[in-house]
Amino acid sequence: MKHNKPRAPNLIGSMFIIGVITFFSVIQGAQAAFPGFGNSTPASFADLAEEVKHSVVNISTTQVVKGMSPHPFSGPNSSLRRFFGDDFFKHFFGNVPRKGMKTHALGSGFVISNDGLILTNNHVIKKATEIKVKLQNGKEYDAKIIGSDPKTDLALIQAKPDADFPKPVRLGDSDVIRVGDWVMAVGNPFGLGQTVTTGIISAKGRVIGAGPYDDFLQTDAAINPGNSGGPLFNMKGQVVGINTAIIVQAQSIGFAIPVNIAKDLLPQLKSGKIIRGWLGVMIQDITPELAGSFGLEKKEGVLISDVTDGSPAEKGGLKRGDIITGFDEKKTENAHALSRLVAATQPNKKVVIDIIRDKKEKSIKLKIGTMPQKGERTLPQKASAWGLTVQNLTTELAQRLGINSGGHGVVISAVEPGSPAAESGLRTSDVIKEVNRHEIHDINDYNEALEKTNKSEGILLLIKRGRGTLYVILKSVSQG
DSSP states (O other): OHHHHHHHHOOOHHHHHHHHHHHHHHHHHHHSSSTTTTTTTTTOOOHHHHHHHHGGGEEEEEEOSSSSSSSTSOOOTOOOHHHHHHHHHHHHHEEETTTTEEEEEEEEEEOOOOTOOEEEHHHHHOOOOOEEOOOSSEEEEEEEEEEEEEETTTTEEEEEEEEEEEEOEEEEOOTOOTTTTTEEEEEEESSSSEEEEEEEEEEEEOOOSSTTTOOEEEEEEEEOOTTTTTTTOOOSSSSEEEEEEOOOOSSEEEEEHHHHHHHHHHHHHHTTOOOOOEOEEEEEEEOOEEEHHOOOSSOSSSEEEEEOTTTTHHHHHHOTTEEEETTTTEEEHHHHHHHHHHHSOOOOOEEEEEEEEEEEEEEEEEEEEEEEOOOOOOOOOHHHHHTEEEEEHHHHHHHHOOOOOOOOSSSEEEOOSSHHHTTTTTTTTTTEEEEEEEEOHHHHHHHHHHTTTTGGEEEEEEEEEEEETEEEEEEEGGGG
């Protein structure tokens, strides 16, 4: 009689079964440790997109540009120009004179009220002579600017609503959104039409040098040119941010203005005038070395490095060397946060400022003033031909750049790619202190100095960059 030998166990099958059991055990453990883990990812974003997309609009603007303009191959109605943008043609073809040429720009926005108010970015509608708003169904409306704020890059426009006009979005709370939360961006990238992308909140409170009140949400939801001004939604269909900026060299890095900043500014945007609070101090962050020098047990607060004469700070009794630890019942973690708190405070409001002076805690009551209105100015044609834009060195800018109160000059706020300024190595935030050995105090000095220059001979600039100074020769690109 023949006996069958016992079969060897199937090791591969056994290992597979053990692996599956282990995997599900890990998942169950993670779900126990993190409630909701494994159930927070939506099966689909389709319902959310369908709910919110109708309230998102495409914005197209027209501006009449005098003087230099893009190459004629990219006419004002050219589809190539709309797709690639003016900078593409400027880079490859340069500039040719054409007066009174119309240029076009594209962006996004979203309806926030039943009377046709639409929130977007300031840079989308800046200097526009004509604004068109297009709905998802293709219907177009004329729109007008109600209010704008270059410092936060927010703007409010209005179209005349009719029966087809979409309902407003719901504004959420950007303070409660967390890093890792899902978000959805809706907008008009590259003029392609309404597009939906998703991702998560990658970081909060980002400072990227876009403005004095940077406080961006960072997201990996795809944001491209044309998305500017569009909404960033949470999973409840509420707007938590306004898509604003991208880093061209990077992937999956986009930035949005927290919607709470927009909500705070809305009353002023509706009135057409932005008024900010002003304290009148130069401030800096406390480093471990400074903390030791001032006898602090830990690194806390914001150090006052100077006080402006006649300012609310001087009248209230603040002094150089004071360390501000609290402003209006809020902790002041750093100089940037304090600047935002002061700016968001209504002028004439009385506040309590907590300070440390000579190692002793003290509270000072004072009345907030109104921030002086000194904004960015575009240079006249002769100046703009060099490819840079400057603005006066205000107290606020000096604080950001770490320049003392005795500093003078004008700050470069924009450098056009491929321009003489760019070729000479000039950068945004550089401070121009001299032009051809003549000291510059403000924009008027700068403009007068440029009027006396000969473009063919170039310009000698004294630049302050960071803690150092250097001379830069600004010359025409055609000189090689």
